[in-house]
Amino acid sequence: MTSERSESKSRAQGAKATQKRTTNYEKKLALSAANKHLSAQLRRLIEGLDEETIDVGIGGENVYSEASKILRGPDNAPSGSTTKKQKFVKAERDYAEKQKEHAKKVEKRSAEEAKEKTFGQEMSAMRDKNRKLKAAIIALSAGGEGVKNEEAHGKISQAIIARGTADGIFEDAKQLRRGTFGVVVHNKPQHVLDFLLEDSKSSVFRRHTLDYDETDGSRIVFWQDYGKGGTMIIEYLLKIKVVTHHDCLDLQVTSFTEKDLNKKVLENFRKLPRGGNQAQRANIEGGIQLRDFVYGQTIASFSGTLEVAEVEWPEGLKMNPPLPSLQKGLTERITKPSKMKLLHKKTGELMRGISSSGQSSSVLGKQFGSERGNSIFTSVKDLLGEVEKHFHQPEEIDERRLDRFIKKNMPNAPPLTYWEVVMLKKSQDLEIILHNNGKRIKGSLKGDIDKFLWKDEGQIWGAYRLIVDKGAKQLLAEFFEHDTYAKRRKHKKENGDLVKEMKKKIDGSRGQIYRVGVKVTALENRVFENWYVWKETKLSNGQNAYIIGFVPLSDYHGSHFEKEVDNFVLGEATGVYIIVELAKNVSRVTRIQNVDLKIWLPDTLLERLAKIQLAEASRIQEKFRRNARKVDAEVREEIVKQMKEGHPLTEKQETIFKGLQKLFSD
Known part of the structure; x- marks a missing residue:
């Protein structure tokens, strides 16, 4: 009986030892694999480094040398040695060749740009000559x-x-x-x-x-x-x-x-x-x-x-x-x-x-x-x-202008610059702030327009969200194109002859800068100078969306207006339009905005001014309102279409779905 217990105990200890060895072996294999993976990553980094130009150190050592020592191990070279293995010498040689190829490409591109510049100068000179010849001909005849x-x-x-767009002589x-x-x-x-x-x-x-x-x-x-x-x-x-x-x-x-x-x-x-x-x-x-x-x-x-x-x-x-x-x-x-x-x-x-x-x-x-x-x-x-x-026929010209923006400007828009990407990312993040801080205004709870108002870091923010009976591309053109007869007339009615000017495709980009004077009751006139940029994106559920971000012109790292305006106080406006395509001719529009008049005013007055701005939502909805039954039918057709096509679940949706599946299976 005792021997059986002893034997059973011995078998258990042996099994435990075997399991421990197996576990250690698996850990060793996993660690080895992890090291190989990290070594490969480090090698790739080293191949892209230039020892002479890297002056960032690790504990006083050169990054390149320190990385080489880590890969060689402590026994392959004395501490502080800069001796490199043959494979690193080859990597350096390959890197030098890549640098030469890159230099050749840069040189070729520079030559092409110089050629294009010369061609442009020649064309400009020819056009100038043509104009002078034409003037001479007219002078002789007249x-x-x-x-x-x-x-x-x-x-x-x-x-x-x-x-720009304006009526009159x-x-x-x-x-x-x-x-x-x-x-x-x-x-x-x-x-x-x-x-x-x-x-x-x-x-x-x-x-x-x-x-x-x-x-x-x-x-x-x-x-x-x-x-x-x-x-x-x-x-x-x-x-x-x-x-x-x-x-x-x-x-x-x-x-x-x-x-x-x-x-x-x-x-x-x-x-x-x-x-x-x-x-x-x-x-x-x-x-x-x-x-x-x-x-x-x-x-x-x-x-x-x-x-x-x-x-x-x-x-x-x-x-x-x-x-x-x-x-x-x-x-x-x-x-x-x-x-x-x-x-x-x-x-x-x-x-x-x-x-x-x-x-x-x-x-x-x-x-x-x-x-x-x-x-x-x-x-x-x-x-x-x-x-x-x-x-x-100003309405017809406005339609042509917006149609041109959709059919020509959008497909041929330059790629977003680094600063445009950064600005749009910050603008889009305003939707998160709206979700976390936005408070619905009383009276909009039962309506078909959601209006929000909140205070953040001493600033009053306003937002609205509504369904508009118009296509997303058309609304992008409507919000981004400021130079229309309709907007000129509205500006004239509200602000008289105050300044309104813009520069499109600024510095060869898709962005524009916009300056507008605004009359403010009982205060000095304000002028707002903003930088506008748009982009097309796709949401996680597969819906198409368009983002328009606008920030003060001081945030733009490029050309500004040549002339300053006098007798104005410079205000600031920051915001975003988010246009989501629900159907071909139906969209959901979210606008979030903050206006800083650069003067202290009581919160009640600021809230009143913000509510006046939110009135734009009603104007937009009425302008594009169509038959409600027809709009509902278009939305239903689009939902059915998306259900048939199907879209992969996002990581977050997948997690929620698995949780629900486990809940119901239990």
């Missing part, structure tokens, strides 16, 4: 004023492009007897040209074609501007010749007199309805250019001299009906050919109708003072305004 006009057209076109600085105006017309140049040359007998801008010369394509026209409800009528008798250039249509305009008309044309002209007492004649020497612009638009610009003129009728020809006397406000007189006068010669040089002091006492100088001279300049602007009004 006389000495041609160069001035061409330069003015180019200058005002650049100014219109720089000001753009006027250059005042010059003696010279006017330069421009406007963006919402149609192509050929359509604008057709409108200018077609006859119109009943509009504010009335046009009559008197003659057309098939040999050179020129025509004689009589234009009338019935401004101020017809109380002030400006008339133009012009010769117009259309010259087509590669980038624009050029209407060369020269004033005519009745004396220059042949009998047939003159007889037809005499029968036209005239302005009577209120009419006055204007002389123009210059041109109208119609330049192709983005989104199917036209930059229409006028440049030339403007003068008030008297009318000369051939001797013996009377006008029907007869005109009243000059004292009753007559602006056209029937005189003998030898007595024809230009008012600017009688009153001196006109600067917007301001007569020279030397002739101010003359009768005509009194009759045609600043009011009459100004009316000529105003009339030309009114004519351009009528062209703008005729083709005005």
